[in-house]
Amino acid sequence: MSILGTRVVRTEDPVFLTRGATYTDDLTDERLTGALHLTLVRSPVAHATIASIDTSEALAAPGVVAVVTGADLDIDPALLFPGANKAMTRPFLASERVRFVGEPVAAVLSEELYQGEDAADLVDVDYDPLPVVIDPLASANDETLLFPEAGTNTAAAYNHDEEPDAGFFDGCEVVVTRDLVNQRLAAAPLETRAASAFWEGDRVTLYISNQNAQGGRDEIAGWLGLDKDKVHVILPDVGGGFGAKIGSDPEFGLVAWLSRRQGRPVRWNESRSENMTGMVQGRAQRQTVTIGGTREGKVTHYRLDVVQDAGAYPRLGTFLPMFTRMMAPGTYDIENVDSRARVVVTNTTSIAAYRGAGRPEATAAIERAMDLFAAEIGKDPAEVRKLNVVSPDKFPFTTKGGVEYDSGEYAKAIDLALSESGYAELRAEQKARRERGDVRQMGIGVSSYVEITGGGAFAEDASVEVHADGSVTVLTGTSPHGQGHATAWAMLASEHLGIGLDKITVKHGDTDLIPSGGGTMGSRSLQTGGIAVHQAAGELVDLAKQRAADLLEASVDDLEVDTDNASITVRGVPGSKSVTFADLAAAEQLKVDTTWDGKKPTFPFGAHVCVVEVDTESGKVTVEKIIAVDDAGPILNPLLCEGQRHGGIAQGIAQALLEEVVYDEEGQPLTGTFADYGIPSAAELPSFDLVEMTTPTPINPMGYKGIGEAGTIGSTPATQSAVIDALSHLGIRHIDMPLTPLRVWEAINAASEASS
Amino acid sequence: MIPLAFDYARPDTLDDAIALLAEKGEDATVLAGGHSLIPVMKVRLGAPEFVIDIGRLAELDYIRVEGDEVAIGAGTKHRDLVTSEVLGAEVPLVPAVARTVGDPQVRARGTLGGSLAHGDPASDLPAAVLALDGSIVLRGPRGSRTVGIADFYTGVFSSVKEPDELVVEIRLPRKGDAGWAYEKFTRRSNDWAIVAVAVCDGKVGLVNMGSTALRATATEEALTAGKSIAEAAALADEGTEPPADTSGTPAYRRALVKVLTRRALETAAG
C-alpha cells in the first residue's frame, strides 16, 4: 500500500513534545560559550533627527563591554529590497535620522543580558522631532519626506506612468466603486527574532531564526562585504515565521559585525515588545476597486488601484502589489482588467510578506467588488460568482492579470461549498430572523479564490543517500518551521525505497551541508523541494538497479524494488535473489543529487462559506461555521494539509474580525502587546468544515500544488462578507476590516441614524 | 522585559509583613499573585526597590461564613473563588465573575486582594464587590479598619488605603437566592472587559466606565421607583466617564453599558 496520501503523524513531534525544540536562544553550541549579549537601544519616536547620542553612562555600567553607535560602523546602509528607490536604504544603526518607533540607534554588549537592559536605559539620545507620516495616502503627497535625498516617498510604482483611461467603464450598465482598507497585520510568531554569531578566522557562523538559510547567507555576506563561502548560516528549530522571517533582518548583520569587532561570540533574541515594532509586518494596502458589467450579472470590467504602505524602509512589501495585481481578477473571466500600484514609505514598521503576501489582498478586493456588484443588481452573490468564473474548458487560462492558471474547477468548488453549507436553508433561516426582527442576525459570506503558489523560485535541489546501515539522509533546500517537511519528505523517499520513516532523516537549513536552496515561503515547498526529493529517490532507485543488475544477473528492466524488504529483486520471480539498498551502499556510496525545475507556479483554488451571527445591539460577531473547499491537487499527507488549512483559516478570520496594527498620529504603536493586538484563540473560532476537492496540476509529476496560505486567502473575504451580509437589510454594503464589535456597532448605528 | 534590580523578602506571618512594609516605607511594594505587578516591573513602568511577597501567607487564604457575611482572605486566588462551594451558595455572583478573569494561568495566581488593591477600572472583581455592597478590611501598623467598597476608590489605581496598609480581607453580605448576573463584553474570551455589568439584588456595578468601578445609581433608583428594566437600563451610563481606546469609543461604551445592564437585569430577574 502506498504511504502517499495517508495520515502519517509528524515525526518531528516527539522531540517537540518531550525535550522541546532547540530555538536559536536555546543553543548550546560550545563555540558560543562566553557570548556577549546584544541589547538594542530603539527609537521611542517615529520620526526625528538625532542631535546627539551619549553612551558614556551606559559604557560605565556594570558588565558592559561596548556601546556601539552608527558612527562606529563601517558597513554601509543596505537597500533591503532591490527594486525599491535606491535612496531608501536602512542603516544598521540610525545615526542621523530615525524613521519609525523601534528603529535601532545603539547596540549595548554586556556579559549578562540584564546588564544590557539596564545599560540600554542609560544611553542618552537627543531627538529633534520631525513631522510624522502614518497614513500612506498622505505620504503619497510628498509633503513630509522620509528620505529627503530621494525627493519622494514613493519607493516603487507599477503601471503608474499613464493616467488611467477615463472611458474604461463606458458602456457598462452597472458600475460600482469603493475604497477598501486591507489593514496592517503583525505576524507575531511565537519565537521572536534571534541570532547568534561567532567567527573562526575570517569565517563567520551565524545561527538565525529564519525561513531561508541560503538567502540569508547571501544577504549577510553582501552586507559585510564577504564572499559567500565566508558565511555559514544555520537555522535551528524555527518557531514560526508566517512570511515575516523571509529575508535577513539588519539585526542579523549587526550581530555578525559586532562579533567580529569584539572578537567574541554574540547572542541576540528580541523581546516580544521589540518584536511588535521591530519585526516586519504584513498587508497594509489601501485599495480602490471599481467593477462594471451588465444588469444580468456579467462582469466585464474591473479596476484595482493599490497604495501599498511599505513602512519606513522598503522591504518585500515593495513587491507585494505585483502579486496583488497579478491575481487581481481572481477566479473570474473578466474581459477588461486594469490595475496599478504605488508603494510609499511611512513612519511605521517595514512591511513584508505575511501568510499569503499580496494574494489575500487581491482576493479581498475582487471578492468585495463581486459582493458590491451583486448587491447593486440585487442578485445572489454566489450566483453572480458562478456566472463569472473561468469555465473548466478554458485551462490553461491566461488571465488579464497576465498569468497562466494551470488547472481549476472554480464553479464546482463554489457549488460544493454551498451544498456542504446547506446554503438554501441558511438563506431561509436568515429570512426568518429578519422577519421577526431578531437581535441576533445571521449572515452568509461566500468567497471564490485562486492563488499562486511557488510563485518565485521554481527550482529546488534534493539529495537522497542510503547508508550502509540502511538509514537514509535526505537533504533539502526548503526550510520547514512548522510545516512538517521532515515527515513529508521522508514519506516521498520511503515510497520509492520501502525504507521506514524511522530510518529517514531529513536535513535542512545549513548552508555548508546544503549550499543552494530557496527556503520555505509562498507555499512553494512541496511542489519544488518535495518533487525534488521524489525525483531524487526515483533516480536513486535507478542507480541501485544499475548496480544490482550485475549482482542479480538480470537486466535493469527486469528489476523492481521490493518495498517490503528495501531491496532490489527480479520482477515476477518469487524467491529470486535480491540485494538490499544497504548492501549496495556498503559496496559503494549510494547517493543522488538532483534538481527539479517546474519552471512555472501552480494555482490552487477553492471556495469558502462563512456563517456568522451578529448581535445587532452590541456589534459582536460570532463565527458559527466555516466551510472550506481548498483544492491543492492530490494530498501527500492529509494531517499536515489540514494543519495548514486550520492555521490559515484561523489567521484569515483573525484578519477579518480581530487583528490590526494601529498607530496614533504621532506614530506610537497602540497594539504593542498581545493584550491589545487581537490574535484569536480557539475559543473565538468554530470547528472548521474542511471539504476535499482534487484537481491536479500538470506542472509536476505528482500534481501537487501549495496549501500553506489558502486559508488566509479564502476565509478572510468569506468572513468579512458574512458580517456585511448579516446587516445588508439595514442598507449596509461595506465595513472595513477588522470588523470589531466597535466597527460593526458604528456601522449599524450610522445606518439606523441614516434611516431615521 | 527584565525588571530593574530589587530586593525581595517573603515574611512568614502577616504581622511580619506589616512590620516590614512599615519599615521599608515608600520604597516597598507588596507582591501577591504578581499578575499586575510583575508585568509593570518587566516593562519598567514600575521599579520598586523592595518587594514584599505576601503570596504564600496561609493567613490570607480562606473563605468562610461569619454571621450575615462571607469573609474572604485577600490572598484567595481567583481560581479558588471560582470553585468555592461557600461562595456558590452564599454569593454566586463572585464565582461567576472570577471565572471570567483572564485565563487559567491568571486565575491560578491572581488574588482577590491584589485585584481590589490594584484598582484597575477595567478589572472585574471591584465592580462585583461594589454590586454586592461589600467592604474591605485594611490592616497596618495602626491596626485594622474596615472601609465600605463605595468609599474605597479615589481614582484610577488609587484608593483610601495608606501605603503602609494591606488589604487583608473582603467581607460580602450573604445574598442567598437574590437574583444576580454578570455580563462581560470582550473581543476575545480571555480579554479584559470593554465594558461589564455586575448585578445582584437590584444593585448594579459597572466595569471600565470611568476611573474606578462605578455603581449605576440612576438605574438602581429607577428600579426602586418601579420603572421597567428597559427604562432603568437606559440610564446606566448616567454619571459615567467611559475611556477611549482601540476597543471602544466613549459613545460605544455608553451604548454598550445600557444593553449589558438590560440583559443582566433580565437574567437576574430570572
Ligand SMILES: Cc1cc2nc3c(=O)[nH]c(=O)nc-3n(C[C@H](O)[C@H](O)[C@H](O)COP(=O)(O)OP(=O)(O)OC[C@H]3O[C@@H](n4cnc5c(N)ncnc54)[C@H](O)[C@@H]3O)c2cc1C
Ligand atoms: C494576561 C492577564 C490577563 C488578565 N485579565 C484580567 C481580567 O480579565 N480581569 C481582571 O479583573 N483582571 C485581569 N488580570 C489581572 C489579574 O486579575 C491580577 O492578578 C489582579 O489584577 C492583581 O492581583 P494579583 O494578586 O496578581 O496582584 P499583584 O500583581 O501581586 O499586585 C497588584 C498590586 O496590588 C498590590 N497588592 C496586592 N495585594 C495586596 C494586598 N493584599 N494589600 C495591598 N496591596 C496589595 C501590589 O502591591 C500591586 O501594586 C489579568 C492579568 C493578566 C496578566
